[in-house]
Amino acid sequence: MAVTLADVAARAGVSAATVSRVLSGNYPVAAHTRGRVLRAVEELEYVVNGPASALAAASSDLVGVLVNDIADPFFGIIASAVQSEIGDRKLPVVCNTGGSPERELTYLTLLQRQRAAAVVVTGSAVEDPEHQAALAARLQRLTEGGARVVLCGRPPMGGSAAGGGTAARGAGAGAGTGTGTGAAETAGAPGGPAPAADGGIVTLAFDNTGGARRLTEHLLSLGHRRIGYVAGPADRTTTRHRLDGHRQALEARGLLADAELLTVHGCAYDRPSGYDGALELLRRGAAPTAVLAANDTVALGVCAALREQGLRVPEDISVAGFDDFPYSVDAHPALTTVRIPLHSAGARAGRLALGREGAPPGGVATVPAELIVRASTAPPHSFP
Template identity: 75%
Template sequence: MAVTLADVAARAGVSAATVSRVLSGNYPVADTTRTRVLRAVDDLEYVVNGPASALAAATSDLIGVLVNDIADPFFGIIAGAVQSEIGDGKLAVVCNTGGSPERELTYLTLLQRQRAAAVVITGGAVDDDAHQAALAARLRRLSDGGTQVVLCGRSPLPGTAPAGATPSGRDTGAEPGGIVTLAFDNTGGAQRLTEHLLTLGHRHIGCVAGPADRTTSRHRLEGHRRALTARGLPTEDERLTVHGGAYDRAAGYDGALELLRRAPELTAVLAANDTVALGVCAALRDQGLRIPEDVSVAGFDDLPASQDAGPPLSTVRLPLHSAGARAGRLAVGREGAPPGGVTTVRAELISRASTAPPPHRPSR
């Protein structure tokens, strides 16, 4: 017997009207209530009926693109590149999650309801096992319904490895309606950036990491610490690591001031991304410190503003536009998936004027 809206309501302990509000996304619902409803949807494997014209399969012209923050150039570049590749016959809808795991799941439910032809999910995920499991279940359900899922800038989710072949018979590692992953080498990129600072002679390197609950933050911090370990330097000194509440300028500014308070001897700062690095630079200048003469600063992503910073930022280049364009082609079937459905996009070290050897400080 098919699961009904009433079944979901009973499981979640809410009214059928509340379930409808959560699934439609048109009315405000408390986060705790939304979470209960979405968990009941997953537990019961409830499939929402979409428009009558799209009941048979995922044949709509809709492409959903999920981003954490459309105002962040990182996501704007990827989303724009996706849209440029999907063609005029498809409608791209950008869904701004604000970094909320509940909103991410809600958007996926809405896209399933509309029988989206494809879904592209960009950037890192919330570093939480329960959310990862719920997300994997939602993506499998989309995939089973014929929706092509592409993860761009996110690690593969457990239990979502694709298999099969395209209608043309070419073995690409993923079937139509499968799940394809374009993962960014955040760990390797951060390791190479830290190695760059170590090679310059820095030994007191502060890190303004991203939010502690994001996979991107964890991976980049792991790369940074891996480089320190390889040089025999301690990684357990928590004085030298500050987690920002976001990937924005304010996090960099506040993080740099905190690092200077904790460890005034630091000679370099590794930032979570270029925007955070710009905040770090502003804080250092306000404290009367020169970049890089007194403190070197490095970012990540190589956003356009990094070249115009004063001085230009050393950073790690992620090919955001080309990765987004490839995700768009994969979404509409204009490019075959990589073997196994997973590929890693390499990060490239870019050395500019914001990093230099540390200043000579005579011993006291």
């Protein structure tokens, strides 16, 4: 017998109207209440119009694109590329989660209810086992209902190696200032849809670890030994993978001793986090001779804080970012960074979502990163 709205309400200990509000996402509901309802939905495998398998026969023309913050260039570029690739074939709907794990799950439930033809989930994943289990269940129901699911810029479900493991390190290996394009990026040539691993979910993981490692190696080659790091939120996969790459490079030079002291985690990947993080690094004692930032926006905040303290970039402290947003080359000085081909990755995600490109072997491809050296990094005044 199909699970009903009343069954969910009874399991969660709330009214049917509250369940409806949570699932619609159009009304304010207390966070703890929403959590109880979503857990009940998960436990009972509730789907509004019957079993998920019935959805395959009647999918819509809707394609959901989940982003953390559409105002962030990282997500805006990917979402724009996905939409351009989809064109007028389907109706793309951008769902802005604001970085909320609960909202991410709610949007996936709503997309399932709307019988979405495909879903593209972008950006970093939250490293919380309970959320990961709930997310995996939502995505599995979507694929069982006939929807194509593409993860773009996050590791594959059930594993954390993508973006930080062997496959990621292999993609673009030895890419100094070159593109580092390897088989990992080109796997899955255009053609008919191919079956994917991981329950039909296709993953385009970014080489965050390899890119961060090469960026730190660049600073080490210039003579820097005290390198500060303003990282992103500690519970995000992208943060961990980029920090892993940075510390791999430090470890190879025997410089891990002060790594914790020289690392600050921001609340977000935004300018205020970079500004506050730079000031915190300066307050901790001996100033670093270089600062790496979680992304280019954070790097601009770092530069602003250093300027206000009377420090010059790169004469006093070098600064580097990540992602190579369009404005990074026009910053003053132009920002050394790591380029992730966000537009081409988003376009590929769009083709995969439409079934216009075959899945890569194993359902996972690693998009390589490219070191871009500009004017914001230079040798320190003196070597230790």
